[in-house]
Amino acid sequence: MNGVHDMGGMQGYGTVQIEANEPLFHGEWERRALGVTVAMGASGLWNIDLARSARESLPPLDYVQGPYYAIWTKALQKLLIERGLITEQELAQGQPLTPPVAGVRVLKAAEVDAALAKGSPANRPSTQAPRFAVGQRVRALNLNPQGHTRLPRYVRGHVGTVVLHHGSHVLPDQHVNKMLPPFDGTAEHLYTVVFDGTELWGPQAEAGHQVSVDAWESYLEALPA
Amino acid sequence: MTAEAGHPHAHPHDHDHEHSTLGEMDLRVRALETLLTQKGYLDPAAVDRIIETYEVHVGPHNGAKVVARAWADPAFRDWLLQDATAAIASMDYTGRQGEHMVAVPNTPDTHNMVVCTLCSCYPWPVLGLPPVWYKSAAYRSRAVIEPRAVLADFGVTLPPGQNIRVWDSTAEVRYLVLPERPAGTEGWSEEQLAQLVTRDAMIGTGLALNPQDITKEAP
Numbered sequence: 158m159n160g161v162h163d164m165g166g167m168q169g170y171g172t173v174q175i176e177a178n179e180p181l182f183h184g185e186w187e188r189r190a191l192g193v194t195v196a197m198g199a200s201g202l203w204n205i206d207l208a209r210s211a212r213e214s215l216p217p218l219d220y221v222q223g224p225y226y227a228i229w230t231k232a233l234q235k236l237l238i239e240r241g242l243i244t245e246q247e248l249a250q251g252q253p254l255t256p257p258v259a260g261v262r263v264l265k266a267a268e269v270d271a272a273l274a275k276g277s278p279a280n281r282p283s284t285q286a287p288r289f290a291v292g293q294r295v296r297a298l299n300l301n302p303q304g305h306t307r308l309p310r311y312v313r314g315h316v317g318t319v320v321l322h323h324g325s326h327v328l329p330d331q332h333v334n335k336m337l338p339p340f341d342g343t344a345e346h347l348y349t350v351v352f353d354g355t356e357l358w359g360p361q362a363e364a365g366h367q368v369s370v371d372a373w374e375s376y377l378e379a380l381p382a
Numbered sequence: 383m384t385a386e387a388g389h390p391h392a393h394p395h396d397h398d399h400e401h402s403t404l405g406e407m408d409l410r411v412r413a414l415e416t417l418l419t420q421k422g423y424l425d426p427a428a429v430d431r432i433i434e435t436y437e438v439h440v441g442p443h444n445g446a447k448v449v450a451r452a453w454a455d456p457a458f459r460d461w462l463l464q465d466a467t468a469a470i471a472s473m474d475y476t477g478r479q480g481e482h483m484v485a486v487p488n489t490p491d492t493h494n495m496v497v498c499t500l501c502s503c504y505p506w507p508v509l510g511l512p513p514v515w516y517k518s519a520a521y522r523s524r525a526v527i528e529p530r531a532v533l534a535d536f537g538v539t540l541p542p543g544q545n546i547r548v549w550d551s552t553a554e555v556r557y558l559v560l561p562e563r564p565a566g567t568e569g570w571s572e573e574q575l576a577q578l579v580t581r582d583a584m585i586g587t588g589l590a591l592n593p594q595d596i597t598k599e600a601p
Binding site: 183 | 407408410411412413414415416417418420421422423424425427428429430431432433435436437440441476477478479480481482484497499500501502510511513514515517518519520521522523524525526527528529530531532535536543544545546547548549550551552553554555
């Protein structure tokens with residue numbers, strides 16, 4: 158989705174505002190928003206790509222006006238409502254009005270440390286040989302899907318070089334295909350592809366500048382030798 | 383630390399125009415947490431523990447220890463550059479948002495800088511939660527098109543001729559910049575070296591501190 162979240166290369170957002178001695182959270186609500194979002198993610202009723210997709214498809218003004226934990230909170234509400242765990246009316250009134258959905262996995266305090274330490278690895282075994290090799294020149298395809306993707310606009314159509322191969326990782330574009338588990342865990346080989354600044358930005362590029370993205374195999378095509 | 387500790391209200395440095403948003407978000411998040419708890423989906427003690435993890439246990443002090451070890455121990459440095467996930471896991475920094483780590487070393491020829499243009503991907507086990515600027519539109523938009531100008535916002539000017547290499551974290555791979563070891567630190571212990579390693583140096587928007595920048599003297 159060519160959304161407002163795909164910010165690379167945009168101009169006009171001003172200087173980077175750096176806050177001296179920045180606190181970890183700006184207000185109690187940010188602390189709880191982080192904790193509630195992470196805890197509810199452990200329900201397993203969505204995955205990281207569905208969560209990102211929910212954030213990206215918020216109204217654009219909600220997204221750019223932030224703060225970032227507000228984006229997380231609004232997306233979490235959307236994920237919960239879509240799955241029928243809560244309703245708009247319950248949110249508005251701040252109390253349960255419908256019976257809870259049965260069988261939702263609840264992360265207990267005693268399970269938190271192990272869950273965070275384990276994480277959710279995205280790599281998967283693959284029997285497919287990788288199509289690209291480190292050192293190979295490739296072009297990022299000009300893809301503009303309506304749905305979730307992790308190929309940023311600023312590299313589409315541009316030529317770069319494969320510098321790392323990470324094995325096979327779950328493909329975000331398909332990981333969002335189903336709203337509820339079991340999810341589509343289709344995996345593809347994942348590469349780091351580096352682009353020269355001049356390839357991406359033309360004559361205005363800063364000197365001596367390269368940018369890489371991590372790109373799945375279906376985002377790329379080989380260049381004729 | 384409990385959920386009640388810390389800062390219950392907006393800080394004085396919050397901009398005036400954010401006050402209404404913060405008031406609204408205070409109410410919204412409180413209502414959401416209450417509702418989820420009453421419906422039996424959420425254990426508030428788990429929320430407390432998650433917050434405590436990132437307020438107390440997991441933060442850039444972890445990454446600083448990794449960098450210091452890489453500076454002090456050439457074999458560890460090789461391992462870190464070869465298989466950062468395993469090398470970092472050997473120090474018990476694992477898991478969420480650090481499942482697949484890559485360490486990128488700064489050299490006299492190349493300075494590395496990390497961004498996530500699409501969202502806020504950040505290596506939590508070694509750096510904790512990202513600062514607001516890392517998630518801001520200004521940083522995400524500009525880091526890939528004018529990284530030297532962005533560095534200038536941080537007061538950093540690279541030496542003439544040093545290339546800049548920006549890593550956009552668009553997948554589940556997370557990048558840790560291995561800064562250059564400052565001069566004048568020969569013989570320092572890992573503990574002493576770690577004091578020179580700032581969060582921004584591990585994102586690439588800063589450099590490691592020099593010995594004269596910290597109060598504690600070298601041996």
